[in-house]
Amino acid sequence: MRPSTTDLAVVNEASLADPYAVAGITQLPADAVVIDVGANIGDFTMSIARSCPKGRVVAIEPAAEHCRMIEVQKLLNGFDHVTVVRTALGGSEGEVRLHGAGSHSSVGFGNGTVETVRQTTLGNLMSELSISTVSLLKLDCEGAEWEIIPSSEDVLPQIQRIVMEFHCTGDWTPARLADWLRARGFEVGYTPGLWNGLLWAVQGTSPERIKDGSLDPPAF
Template sequence: MTGSLTVDIVDGVRVVVPDSLDLITPFVLLEQQDWFEDEIRFLRRALRPGQQVLDIGANYGVYALSMAKTVGPSGRVVAFEPASETARLLAAGIAANGFDQVKLEKAALSSEIGQAQLSLNQDSELNALVRGAAAQAGASETVPVTTLDEALMRHGWQSIDFVKIDAEGEEASILRGGVRFFRDLSPLVQYEIRADAAVHLGLADQFAARGYASYRLVPGLGVLVPFDPQATPDGYLLNLFACKPDRAERLEAEGLLLRAPPASPPEPAEADGWRRSLAELPYAVPLVSLWSQTVAAGVSAEVERALALHAMSRDAARPLAERHAALQGSLDVLRTVCGQDTSFMRLASLARVAQEAGERALAVSALGQLANTMNENRQADAREPFLAPAARFERIAPGASFGSWIMAAVLEEFERLSLFSAFYAEMASLPRLEIIERLGLGSEEMRRRLQLVRRRFHLPGA
């Protein structure tokens, strides 16, 4: 049997996981010192001390334990985890943190009460209830199954503030088993829309039928905005949120949600508003005079407008709705500009804004295109104002070699955004991680990624 490992993540939370780099959760936590989803960082801001939350499909407790830290001793977290070995490690994690506010329920949730077969995968994140012929194939265990309505009656819940549902395709059944729960209570719900390669957008309709509108997270602003089921979802989108109007109104008052889609973007007061937002950043200081010469030639008006809108989106003094409209406006302008001409560093700006707006696949595409262009041309044209591909690189001066700086920034952000973790690439990330190391500007996370890949595959330098 694999031993266990205790990993410290954000806020000093301790998670107990199997001691194996061949498993998703231990690799990710050692690599990123957190989970890879933006939603967990949003919840650390959104939850309040004393709140009541449910974690359905708690696994090793990355979410449950992080939420327990946030809601504190006066709050309550009920974590549902049916797999016996996974639940054992989750119980150890609860004990390691001394969290009396967490109650572990060793059961699955579905539409009926009873027992079912739970498939057991090497990576426990993929365990799922199986029925019929599928229940006879592969490793499995018999687990108790309950419903949200049964749990509601048994616990006597009067109010639940947040529910996370990550049940590998069982989400629709959980909804059917929670008719009274979702009718009588009004939580914010985070639900998974991807199971394997399938995308379950129909869940948004099922929530809507219960009076819950769906929202997506805008990572750059840390705010939930209405989800458009008619639009093609970002290829990296894993989770959506849903809530009733009363919860939405409260979250909007707290600056965590916008109930209306973005209006037309505001017009920047100054065409060269980028000067105030960028000119004093370390990466931009040696480039400002060059940028001024280029924009004076009159070929960069739309780029200047996009950068000015982006600056408005980062201005915390502005109303949140205006900031969101400005961010979306910046993205729209850059998408159009880069569709016509990708010269200078326009793709770097597009990647930055797309990631912040929640268009991760577009950001990855822009970064990949920019990296290929720089490799082919053996140079980078920095004469026009642009955004650093990642916020971290704004604070790093390029020094004598702008080419090394921009290549390091592009490769690191591509590595970070194109994969939820280096775990999924196996050894394919190794050449890129080694280049980042040689350039000497990589983050601590990139160094950890490289070492973990080497350790996992027993390579030199581990």
């Protein structure tokens, strides 16, 4: 961790407190395929890579300095099954301006240094990396989740589990996203929050349960 940065707070939140470890969702087989969107300095990436030594972990991070730190973490941990991809995920292909703000670097807001980076969709990324099935999709991307998830509808059947931090923006709320995911075959649970919180989703809901309206959030 670097001094005078947000690194310690990042590690404390995502690794020591481990908010994603709910109902065994992050307990994966050794050969799991994980995509970590908004990997920051690689804290969650390294943690999940240790539990999936025969699998594949892809760290998605747009900030160049954070990508450098993930590469350092790979060397320190001796992981050769971690791939770092410097890109932003969103709802379309193009380029975006990233505003640096430590652990809260964002395409949408911020007053720090600005760098231009490629933006792609989750579906295109999976195709480019020859990923057919995702055991776990983790997102912590400062509001970009509202573009990433809806634009990924065609590849959602290939995603088994989702854990994410959400940020309430405009019409998008966790309740709306939960309903949207349930209609596409997921069981969903989320924490209350006026500004942000956590959401978990597991693939496998039967169409009959969706149709008759009997689906309740799992007891996460």
